[in-house]
Amino acid sequence: MLLIPCPFCGDRDETEFAYGGDAGTERPADPGAATDEAWTDYLCFHDNPKGPHREFWFHRDGCRRWLTVERDTHTHELGAVRLSRP
């Protein structure tokens, strides 16, 4: 099990969190002007690397904040963890 160091709550078990997927995508800045391709890319296509990955985790049973977590998908080693929106 992962032990995720929440910046607010401290070390907490993975079971307290909900996985939120790839944090590397960026929502089109001007939604009305974005092309279908840009939306499709944002919504549907995500990197699925074996190795370092930046991803969202929701601390559902703790501070109820979204975290941005660096995790190696191969070794499960965790890097920086921060509140997604401070």
Add this chain to the structure above:
Amino acid sequence: MADGATEARRSALAGLDLGSRAGGAGGVLLGEGPPRESFALRGPADDPAFARAVETGLGAGLPQQPGAVAEIGADALLIRLGPDEWRLTAPLSDDGRIAARLASALAGGRGALVNVSSATTVIAVSGAHAADLLATGTGIDLDPAAFPPGRAARTRIGNAQALVHRKAEDAFELHVPRSYARSFWDWLEARGREFDAAVAL
């Protein structure tokens, strides 16, 4: 709450008939806690005006550390749960007076207070092995050095989310979602067998 006056308060654990099973001594005592009023307080922690409003309304400052608890008069508490979230909880006998004072102090400024009393059931776990029992189902460190009396945390215990308040070294009050109360109670009793758990009078 249009029909509030005609609705009888009914515990989520009423069907268990705990009163008839109470008694005996064990390493852990399980019981339904006294019902509480609870309010979700949200506001900007770094806004001095918000902090002043809370202090005006409650006569106590905002607790700063995660899980820190400020005591407000007789058995009312303000607990820090998140970067912009606190929980105000008071005995039923307070009849909403503390929350009303806070609401009027917050009026016109930033901050929101919402009554969430019906969302949770309060369960009391006490006794020499209370921490041992809870530790079988949570990842947080319940050693008194790390989680001393007077502290609180929202975490996961067994099958439910729980707001845990350590009232004394061997006494915990757990606020669990009402819809989980029955199954959480069953979990407590099942884990409690190891510690000769008994139902509190």
